[in-house]
Amino acid sequence: MTAAAALLVYASAIGFLAPPLMLRSDWPQHSPALAVAAWHALAVSFTAALALAAYHLATPAEHLHAGLTGLLHSCGLTAGPGSSPDPDAADSLAIALPVAVALLPLGSFVFEVLRARLDRSRHRHVLDIVGRRSAALRATVVDHERPAAYCLPGHRSRVVVSAGALRRLSADQLAAVLEHERAHIAGRHHLAMALSEAFARAFRWLPLARHAREQTSVLLEMIADDRALRSHPRDVLATALYEMAASAAPRGAFSAGGPAALLRLQRVLVPGRRPHPALSATMAATTVIVPLLPLLIGCAPAIG
Known part of the structure; x- marks a missing residue:
């Protein structure tokens, strides 16, 4: 399985299968702060997987070669090994697609923050x-x-x-x-x-x-x-x-x-009853690890 396919399968699992598991669990109600972090970690992980999948789909296969530069390129951390200062269309697409995927939720976040601030400002004026x-x-x-x-x-x-x-x-x-x-x-x-x-x-x-x-x-x-x-x-x-x-x-x-x-x-x-400390520690560790998994999946071809 190629890295792009593996990342898309992972993103699908996070986007469609993980929510029912969270909803059926009892621990979120007993550890709500950790549960909020877990939901956010899943969102970050899905976005990262989708962005890296777009990167691999748009990257020519011959660019994924061995070595440190190839490893960084396979992980989506460089524009492409051996790229010239004037990248070709494939290199530009390999950069633009994942950036667009990442900027979509980021731009929405900025919009939500500004909209909510404007709504609160108007309401404060009424309260005055x-x-x-x-x-x-x-x-x-x-x-x-x-x-x-x-x-x-x-x-x-x-x-x-x-x-x-x-x-x-x-x-x-x-x-x-x-x-x-x-x-x-x-x-x-x-x-x-x-x-x-x-x-x-x-x-x-x-x-x-x-x-x-x-x-x-x-x-x-x-x-x-x-x-x-x-x-x-x-x-x-x-x-x-x-x-x-x-x-x-x-x-x-x-x-x-x-x-x-x-x-x-x-x-x-x-x-x-509060979750067992071992369960809480496991969920906390999982919350930290989940956002990193797409990077590990994306690096797999170069590591192998």
Whole structure:
């Protein structure tokens, strides 16, 4: 099997077979931060495999010869052994194709970051008009009957809570919700979400892209829940989640409620057993190794 074929088979396995395995596993709910890293590692690995496959398909076979230069060229790390300063069309194509594949999600990431920043900036302007700053809560309060709480992360971050939430929640419940929202800001979760959104935009036909975006959103909320549980009892946070389940947030923000609130409520009330340290170590090592596998597959012809 040629390196290009092997890379395409690997990319197909990562893009179509890996997501069901992740979804059927229990460990992501117990180690959400590691699970987010794993989804991102799969996305990076798929992109690298696709880019290297494009490189091998566009590279003339006679360029893949032995030696250190040939090894680097086979791995996609040089423009081509013996290439002249004026590369021919094949050399140019061998460079342009993988660069285009790599730039597709990268460009989408930049777009998602800028779009979300613009959305948050517009919403902050509205909050400056209709909201009132509460120094005691370190949050902006808006007059709205429905219980709601969300945060605007990034530059000039802000936590927002509705008057309905102030009336419905106890002091401890409100403190737990606000801690949840501050966890999103401190963890820069908007960047992790932008990565998943960008990958989904670039490869919207791919199951990995769709599931990575959905699961990253839920897992980031679980990470924030775990942060709130460090200083608040489980029953307090669970009751607050129940009250806020129907709340929503503007685009570019993180809400304490939302579609996954009931799943998170069950997780808070009935915490499962944490994964065995050996399993956690194995998954962490796999998360580090997976992005490197396409490079090893691409190098195989030169090594052999």
